[in-house]
Amino acid sequence: MLPSLDCKSAALWPMDAAKCLLCAGEHLGSHLGSHLVAAAAAWAVISPPTTTSEMFAWWLSMDEVTWSYIVGSFAIVPWIFYAFTSYVFISSILYSRCRLHHLSDPYRLIEQLPGVSVIKPLMGVDPLLEENLESHFSLSYPKFELLLCVQDADDPALDVVERLCKKYPCTDCRLFIGGKDGIMNPMVHNMAPGYNAAKYDVIWVSTSRIKANTELLMDMVAKLQSPRVALVHQMPFTTDQVGLAAAVEKVYFGTNVARYYQAFHTMGVSCFTGMSYLLKKSELDTLNGLSWFGKFLAEDFFIAKFLHEKGFRHQVAAVPAQQNVASSSIAAYKDRMVRWMRLRLNMMPFVAGFLEPMNESIPLGIYASWSAWHFFGINPYLWFSCHWLVWFTLDYIQLKGVQNHSLPFGKLTFLVAWLIRESLVIFVYFEAVFGVRYIKWGKRTYRLSNFGESLEISTPSMYSHRFLVIVFEPSTHIISQKILGGDIYNFLNPVASLTVF
Ligand SMILES: CCCCCCCC/C=C\CCCCCCCC(=O)N[C@@H](CO[C@@H]1OC[C@@H](O)[C@H](O)[C@H]1O)[C@H](O)/C=C/CCCCCCCCCCCCC
Numbered sequence: 001m002l003p004s005l006d007c008k009s010a011a012l013w014p015m016d017a018a019k020c021l022l023c024a025g026e027h028l029g030s031h032l033g034s035h036l037v038a039a040a041a042a043w044a045v046i047s048p049p050t051t052t053s054e055m056f057a058w059w060l061s062m063d064e065v066t067w068s069y070i071v072g073s074f075a076i077v078p079w080i081f082y083a084f085t086s087y088v089f090i091s092s093i094l095y096s097r098c099r100l101h102h103l104s105d106p107y108r109l110i111e112q113l114p115g116v117s118v119i120k121p122l123m124g125v126d127p128l129l130e131e132n133l134e135s136h137f138s139l140s141y142p143k144f145e146l147l148l149c150v151q152d153a154d155d156p157a158l159d160v161v162e163r164l165c166k167k168y169p170c171t172d173c174r175l176f177i178g179g180k181d182g183i184m185n186p187m188v189h190n191m192a193p194g195y196n197a198a199k200y201d202v203i204w205v206s207t208s209r210i211k212a213n214t215e216l217l218m219d220m221v222a223k224l225q226s227p228r229v230a231l232v233h234q235m236p237f238t239t240d241q242v243g244l245a246a247a248v249e250k251v252y253f254g255t256n257v258a259r260y261y262q263a264f265h266t267m268g269v270s271c272f273t274g275m276s277y278l279l280k281k282s283e284l285d286t287l288n289g290l291s292w293f294g295k296f297l298a299e300d301f302f303i304a305k306f307l308h309e310k311g312f313r314h315q316v317a318a319v320p321a322q323q324n325v326a327s328s329s330i331a332a333y334k335d336r337m338v339r340w341m342r343l344r345l346n347m348m349p350f351v352a353g354f355l356e357p358m359n360e361s362i363p364l365g366i367y368a369s370w371s372a373w374h375f376f377g378i379n380p381y382l383w384f385s386c387h388w389l390v391w392f393t394l395d396y397i398q399l400k401g402v403q404n405h406s407l408p409f410g411k412l413t414f415l416v417a418w419l420i421r422e423s424l425v426i427f428v429y430f431e432a433v434f435g436v437r438y439i440k441w442g443k444r445t446y447r448l449s450n451f452g453e454s455l456e457i458s459t460p461s462m463y464s465h466r467f468l469v470i471v472f473e474p475s476t477h478i479i480s481q482k483i484l485g486g487d488i489y490n491f492l493n494p495v496a497s498l499t500v501f
């Protein structure tokens with residue numbers, strides 16, 4: 001039964017009036033019918049609520065003042081994000097202009113350059129792998145060794161390694177094949193024998209994508225000399241490659257990543273990506289050595305965390321890391337972003353799950369446009385357009401600062417790549433959230449839990465039963481139910497979905 005109401009005492013706009021109409025409806029017909037009649041009448045006869053507070057108050061039968069406080073609190077949040085984002089934009093643009101690309105002079109700081117053990121984990125071949133490896137073989141640093149770690153004996157990277165060993169017979173170089181048993185993280189598994197055999201205290205982990213040069217190594221070595229510093233890392237960036245996918249990658253690393261990387265550095269917060277970094281082996285060994293970090297998938301995050309907790313500072317190298325790969329595609333870029341996002345979601349759920357997306361241009365723009373309308377009555381479309389224009393312009397300035405010379409593409413390509421990057425974030429986020437525990441890297445899928453601290457190799461049975469899909473097959477006109485043989489990652493990936501169906 002519907003609550004009975006004294007219709008005469010109604011007419012307190014709009015809730016009571018609606019209830020009164022509901023009451024009238026009760027006398028007229030069926031239960032559901034009465035609700036519909038009442039709702040339609042309330043909207044048709046009485047003018048609908050005009051402010052957000054009135055609307056919520058009306059919907060949820062709550063007093064309007066309480067709702068206006070609640071809605072007002074929500075409307076303030078984007079301005080806090082704006083304040084933070086403004087700091088991030090300004091500090092990182094200034095950082096790129098004033099600190100980045102300013103090399104330390106090692107000879108001024110150090111009398112004798114220390115030896116460096118360079119560890120290169122290798123798996124598979126990219127057309128530019130040889131160029132990347134050669135840039136390490138040909139370093140003119142006075143004392144270094146190359147520790148080349150190849151995943152398994154039939155990896156095609158071995159041919160490239162053999163060719164370069166013959167070409168540079170004077171380079172101190174050793175080869176390790178097959179990794180160290182019992183280590184989950186595939187990259188650490190691969191690098192462990194090289195790390196254990198290193199003869200110098202300064203270790204440089206330089207992944208296969210990285211193209212190196214002597215100046216950047218000198219700069220990193222100089223920065224590592226302070227007794228308070230145990231880790232020097234390069235901010236990730238890319239070399240100049242042709243194609244839209246390469247432009248999207250450059251835009252991502254040169255805008256979004258650079259912004260956080262540099263701004264957090266100015267705040268003393270470590271933002272670290274483990275694709276190219278120098279560390280003191282003696283200090284990592286007091287934390288049980290590199291192999292111990294192989295129990296995490298995000299070894300870089302935990303190395304940085306534990307060294308920081310030991311009281312060490314981290315330094316950012318003057319030169320951004322030059323990821324030099326030819327075989328990039330937007331799908332591969334998206335998959336990498338999903339993998340990284342899942343890692344961050346496991347390790348920092350609140351930061352990656354809420355703060356990070358809320359500080360992306362589209363969600364923040366929509367939120368702030370509503371807030372500007374709520375507080376000041378500003379047209380939300382106008383606000384969003386201005387918001388995007390400012391964001392776009394600042395990103396362009398940021399990218400130019402990180403690039404430090406002319407970009408390999410024009411403004412129109414930048415616009416297209418930027419739009420793709422900003423829109424893809426939303427898909428990446430949702431794909432990462434569904435199936436957040438499962439991360440595919442190298443040849444395996446892993447399952448993470450306990451804030452990224454527990455890691456196990458995932459078997460198909462652990463996730464194959466999770467998604468029941470209704471399939472319509474046009475050729476036979478049959479509607480059937482199928483169990484998806486993978487996690488939602490496959491479901492959201494159009495290419496994989498086609499294969500499954
Ligand atoms: C009030 C608003 C607050 C906004 C806060 C926004 C927070 C944004 C946070 C992070 C964005 C930075 C993104 C940097 C790129 C990260 C890349 C990444 O995810 N890397 C992971 C995987 O690394 C690879 O692992 C394999 C290895 O071989 C590869 O070479 C690696 O690249 C990596 O594991 C994760 C690193 C996490 C770094 C983020 C640390 C940020 C900490 C921010 C703390 C924020 C506090 C905010 C306080 C206001």
Ligand SMILES: O=c1ccn([C@@H]2O[C@H](COP(=O)(O)OP(=O)(O)O)[C@@H](O)[C@H]2O)c(=O)[nH]1
Nearest residue numbers: 121122123186187190207208336441442443
């Ligand atoms: O199973 C694997 C996966 C990766 N790697 C190496 O780990 C490094 C980082 O891999 P990738 O570029 O895939 O990581 P990302 O930078 O995308 O996180 C590279 O040198 C790879 O050769 C490895 O040795 N074994």
